[in-house]
Amino acid sequence: MAWVNAQLIDGKAVAARVRAEVKAEVDRLKYEHGLTPGLAVVRVGEDPASKVYVNGKKKAAEEVGFRSWELHPDEGISQAALLEVIHQLNADPAVHGILVQLPLPKHIDPDVIISAVKPEKDVDGFHPLNAGNLLLGRSTTRACTPYGVMRLLEEIGCDPAGKRAVVVGRSNIVGKPMALMLLQKNATVTICHSKSDLRREVEGADILVVAVGGAELVKGAWIKPGAVVIDVGMNRKPDGKLVGDVEFAAAAERASFITPVPGGVGPMTIAMLMRNTLDAAVRYGLVPVVR
C-alpha cells in the first residue's frame, strides 16, 4: 500500500494550548503571590516584518495576562543609547523578560546588545550564558522556536531517542539550538549548511527540521517515507504565495507528519516566548536574585 498522506501538525492549536496553560499559571501567580509577569519588547526602527512579529508578541502577552511594554527607538539610535535602554530594563523589577527584536540596524552589533541583557531576563535564550548552558545540557532558558519544535514533537508522540535527526540551517536562533535540543533527547544529529550534500543528508532523516529561508529548497522526493518533517521557513514567492523551505505537497506524500506553512511552527515561537517569560517571572520575580 502506498504511504497515505502525512498528518498535519497543527501548530496553531498547540500554541493556543500552550498560551492557555501559561494564562492559567499567570492567574494563579497573581492570586497567590500578587505577581504579574512583565515583558518588555524592544523594536528598533521600521523593519516591516519585525513590526508584525512584535505586534503578535504584544497581543499574546496581553492575552495571557502579562504586563507588556514596547520600546520603539528610531533607526538612528546609537549603540550606546540602546545599551542604556537595556540597562534600564535590566534594573526595572517589574520587567521579568526582555526581548530585542532582530535584525538590528547595521551600525549596531547584535552580539553586544544580546550580551547586555541580564541572562535571567533573556527570554529569547540568545544570551551567551543561556546558549552555553544549553550546550552543556543544563536547564536554561531555551530559544523559543526550537523549544516550540520540541513541544510539537512531544505532541505527536515522536521521541527523538535513537532516531536520525537532520537539521538544515546553522543559525544561532534556530539551527544550532535545535540540534542541541534534539541531541539532549538522544537523537543522532546532523547539521547541514550551504556546503552539505543536502539531498544525501535529508534522505537519511527520520526527523527533519529545515530552517534556512529558501523557498521549497528541500524537495519532496528527498523525504524518507514515514519521516517527521518540521518546516521553520516562511518565504514569500513572487506570486505572493507564502511557502516554507520544504516542497510541501510532494513531501506530504512521503512524510508521516508535517507542519504546514503558515500555521505550523510560526505560532509556536510566540507561545514559547510566553512560557519563557512566565518561567523567568517565577524564577526571579518571586525570589529576587541577590548579586
Ligand code: GUN
Ligand atoms: N527575529 C527573528 N526571529 C526572532 C526571534 O525569535 N527573536 C528575536 N528577538 N528576533 C527575531
